[in-house]
Amino acid sequence: MPDTGMSLDEISVLLVWTAVAIYTLAFIAYAVDLARRSDLAVKAKDAAQVQELVGAGAGGQATTIAAVREQERRASSEVSAAPAQRPRYLWARMGTSLTVLAFLFHLAGTIGRGIAAERVPWSNMYEFALTGTVLIVAVYLGVLFRYDLRFLGSFITGLVVVLLGGAALAFYVIVVPLADPLKSVWLVIHVFVASLATAFLALAFALSVLQLMQHRRERIAVERDINGGPRFLRTLPSADALESLAYRFAIIGFIFWTFTLIAGAVWARDAWGRYWGFDTKEVWTFIIWVLYAGYIHARATRGWRGTRSAWLSIIGFIAVLFNFTIVNIFFKGLHAYSGLS
Amino acid sequence: MSNFPSDGSEPLRPSDHASAPNEPEREPRTPTSPRLGVVGWLRWGWRQLTSMRTALVLLLLLAIAAIPGSIVPQRSADPNGVVQWRTDNPDLFPILDRLQLFDVYTSAWFSAIYLLLFISLIGCVIPRTKHHWKAMRARPPRTPARLSRLDDHLERRVALAPGADAEAEAVAAVDLAEQELRRGRYRVERYDRSGVASVSAERGYARETGNLIFHASLVGVLIAVGAGGGLTYTGQTVIVEGSTFVNSLGLGYTSFSPGRFVDRESLPPYTVTLDSFDVSYFPIGDTGQGQPGDFAAHVTTREPDEEPQEETIRVNHPLEIGGDRVYLMGNGYAPVLTIRDADGEVVRSEPVAFLPQDDNLTSLGVIKVADGLEEQLGLVGFFYPTTGVLETGAYTSVHAALLNPILTLDVYVGDLGIDDGTPRSVYTLDTTDMDQLTGRGTDVESLELTPGQSVDLPDGLGSVTFEDATLTGTPDVVPRFVSLSIHHDAGVVWVLIFAITAVLGLLAALFVPRRRMWVKATVRGDELLLEYAGLARGEDPAIAAAVTDLATRHSGMLPGVIDEDETARRTPADVD
């Protein structure tokens, strides 16, 4: 690279903005994918008239409830199909390739920031956002090897564009030396695990939202219109299948969150002399933990499984975002490490 | 899940658990039924309290009830915030205070929620533990007659060699399966009948064990926190370079708050002497210029019958001594001031801790001289380690290091208000009964001193000297002080232990699959029909793969397996 006189931190910022731009393209590609999947549904309409019973392909127009169920069953098994056996949605593949590319820029930008600051890049709000979103994308891409969750692509890339772009605009601070209380291995562990938990909870959140939409569509299909509701939903697994996927991610996130809570208490004891003091941030970490414990319980409670528990997963993740943004910026407490003043 | 008859080896669940069969409730739904006596009422109430729904509602209530404490300042976490809030909202304050909104986490309503939750928890966990204890001893249940009714079911056919003893072959095939299952850590039980051999296997008891350990650990955490609190004490002290803290209530502490069961008379005997305090500042012109870092209190500790030890207390690295932990909480400057009377006799000479008011350590201090002068004397001083001048002409400190130290003093005489024994903070001066002699509002300038300088007090009262502390062996002209916080927490080890068992229990409860497997060999003429079936008990995404895996491995060990391709998962003909 020619000597542009840029500092490593400035290069990092440039990489981050490049990543935001590519994520935006990925978002568009994934959105087109969802729209196209449902176009497939329309095209298949004619075919369906010939092929009375079952919709022709994934997302095909169905004429009976049995056909709707069959579509969903197929979509559910496609979700766990090995990568080579997945349906070849062109736009989804573009979305994923772009996401991988953006992720590389994003990762480079984050590591660059860490090198520039000579410490882990998660010590103020701007850096939490960098690392947190890197982890969200990493977990999403990692999970793709196991499950075909490309239908969450537009949600994930959209979320990352908003969080990362927002952080780069509103939270950016120059590199300053670490304040004494932050010089601790627990900064490395506690904050990292919290971000990891957030990544899994984000996936669970997205799946819970889809679960609710799918549930609604299923109801409409039974009550009024077999082909009602947003069309792309026809290419997705059943609400039940989405729910159990959401649950799988939520419990991983919950374990990490439990660990975050404990690690935070250990650190608080070293830094402030007590392991628990109902400091604002501690309170919110606790609230989130209890909400997810409630969600897990709800899944095991008659009358709460399904829609109601999905709402708890959604509320839980809203609390996570609230904790990261509003609580960090506006609430008073000992965790004054946003780096903003 | 509930498509299968239940038996004693299933985990016990509250009756409104999602997996419970939808049978009509045996006990009346409402307590209004006249047949319900006191006992009936109690049983009804207990059942409600220990139901899944109650646990869930209480959990959600707990989350909601915790919120106000993050919005309104709390006496425990932020006492100054509460005082400020009261000043800002004098009308609202009493109402919120009545609602215990400044002590949310010890309030009656918050306590009620978590106590009910824990009663429910205990009421739920004890019967489940008893039940699980028995279940762990139980044998895996009898092989169902029709395995094909299960969701996860596979079949294989094996052609028997001519003249083979079909019955014996069936038993041998199931023997192999039994070994295979044992190797997979299943508990197995054989159920062979004539013409049909089968093995029933179950694994994953650790799932329920983990769940019970997790819930019990939560009770452990609560008890450890509660009991520990009674044996905990925290105290604060301030020591200047060269001076010593003695861990004794009468001698050392500026404030002390003990738990209910702390014996104040027998605190562990030790002393901590502050030898020096170090801090480094990022150079001017750097990013983060002036920001302090690497605070380090170098101390010498002494305990009975032991050699003195040199230690360093840093942020995040408290000193551990005598079962206590000593934390570095704050620091500042303690100018040494000597006050002499009109005859030049020393009335007092000691360092005075000046409390920092900003990041550059503009500091405020108070000196009270009750005896030895003609009148009681109060001094309110500002100390600027690196003095700069604001546009208004007022001084301010522009850097926290001692680059250009100046001390200014306002002099008050009169009644300090301490003779009647009213406790007063050493950091504030009550000037109601005093006359101000220098400073703003008077026509005399504030006294101004640099280290080593002396000035006369007004009205011939005497003089005050700002000592150069290097002359008495301190590293700098103005000594540093540190504020230390001393904590003793008896319950913390137990809290940690229970937290760890909770996590381990949780891992098992969430990720150990609990499942049953059956392998059955039925003689069908000159063939054996092999059936493999699995049943998940609770969340188990991998059950189908586990059945397939078992079938593949097991049939791979047998000679003569036929038409593998035709064996379909849950062929429609199997369903009746």
Ligand code: HEM
């Ligand atoms: C402090 C309050 C509580 C917390 C934080 C809590 C948390 C949890 C968590 C995280 C799980 C999931 C782990 C697992 O499946 O084993 C769970 C499961 C469970 N809890 Fe609790 N719990 C609490 C109170 C209760 C109470 C009062 C009951 C009894 C009514 C209860 C009954 C259960 C049951 C039966 C399960 C197993 C659910 C299943 O079948 O998947 N819990 N709890």
